Amino acid sequence: MADVYGGQVPEPVPLPHPVTGTPFASPVEPGTGWPDDVADCDTPVARTNAQVRRLAKGAVGPTDLDARISVCRACPRLVAWREEVALTKRAAFAEEPYWGRSVPAFGPTDAPVVIVGLAPAAHGANRTGRMFTGDRSGDWLYGALHRAGYASQSESWAAGDGLELDGVRIIAPVRCAPPQNKPTTQEKRTCAPWLDADLALSAPHVRSILCLGSIGWDTTIAGVRHAGWAVPRPKPTFGHGARATLRTPEGREVALVGSYHVSQQNTFTGKLTQTMLDEVIASL
Numbered sequence: 001m002a003d004v005y006g007g008q009v010p011e012p013v014p015l016p017h018p019v020t021g022t023p024f025a026s027p028v029e030p031g032t033g034w035p036d037d038v039a040d041c042d043t044p045v046a047r048t049n050a051q052v053r054r055l056a057k058g059a060v061g062p063t064d065l066d067a068r069i070s071v072c073r074a075c076p077r078l079v080a081w082r083e084e085v086a087l088t089k090r091a092a093f094a095e096e097p098y099w100g101r102s103v104p105a106f107g108p109t110d111a112p113v114v115i116v117g118l119a120p121a122a123h124g125a126n127r128t129g130r131m132f133t134g135d136r137s138g139d140w141l142y143g144a145l146h147r148a149g150y151a152s153q154s155e156s157w158a159a160g161d162g163l164e165l166d167g168v169r170i171i172a173p174v175r176c177a178p179p180q181n182k183p184t185t186q187e188k189r190t191c192a193p194w195l196d197a198d199l200a201l202s203a204p205h206v207r208s209i210l211c212l213g214s215i216g217w218d219t220t221i222a223g224v225r226h227a228g229w230a231v232p233r234p235k236p237t238f239g240h241g242a243r244a245t246l247r248t249p250e251g252r253e254v255a256l257v258g259s260y261h262v263s264q265q266n267t268f269t270g271k272l273t274q275t276m277l278d279e280v281i282a283s284l
Helices: 049-058 061-070 076-088 136-147 185-202 214-226 264-269 274-282
Strands: 113-116 168-171 208-212 243-247 253-259
Touching (some): 049 061, 049 185, 113 185, 136 274, 168 185, 185 214, 208 214, 214 253, 253 274
Parallel strands (some): 113 208, 208 253
Antiparallel strands (some): 243 253
16 A cells, blocks of 8 residues: 555554554544544544534534544645554554544543643654653653642553543644644644634633643634633743733633643753743642
């Protein structure tokens, strides 16, 4: 079978899930039993920008929204990339199935803290199907959340591994793994209604929004403005530890907080340390 660049990729072969042992082909089909997969063969699939907007707006509750996000196919470049990665795999995970689909939010919708990332990692959430799960970025984030009392365990290695979040929900501006971790402007624009819908679910409960990186910061500001929130002008500038006060249409204040992303580029170089991350999470 040829990939999008004309090369050859292996035919999908069912492989055992690392927790349940159930065999899955890569990418995983909805409704086949992957842990926490809430979609099925009847979940409506968005294939265009207009369909993303319609299906995001029409979702009935968080489960329906998560299901619709998880089967989205509106960005052809991202769909081709996420599925190619799911088939070719990384050598370390060659014996595991890859989720290879869009990744929904993780955590309770009534959480007072919302964390906004960037996009799934090719061999992290694109493999496991859960935000920040299965890579070093997740090790950093969930380790910090566990130390702060937001996560039931410090490790997040696979969907179904027992991890639960308390008081925090994790969302992202882009739900598919992008090549070189760089989504295009159009891809971010296409995915924005999913973020808008997630923010709307969290809005009645949230007190703080932590943005990991400048893309999360800028996209969150655009999203809350679109929802009618008051945002300071001039636009708040991103930085680690940066803070601004947002105001919901009902007049309730919500803290916007910035942090360097937990990418290996930042953590390996010392731009972001565990102490820095712990301190910003403690401020939420």
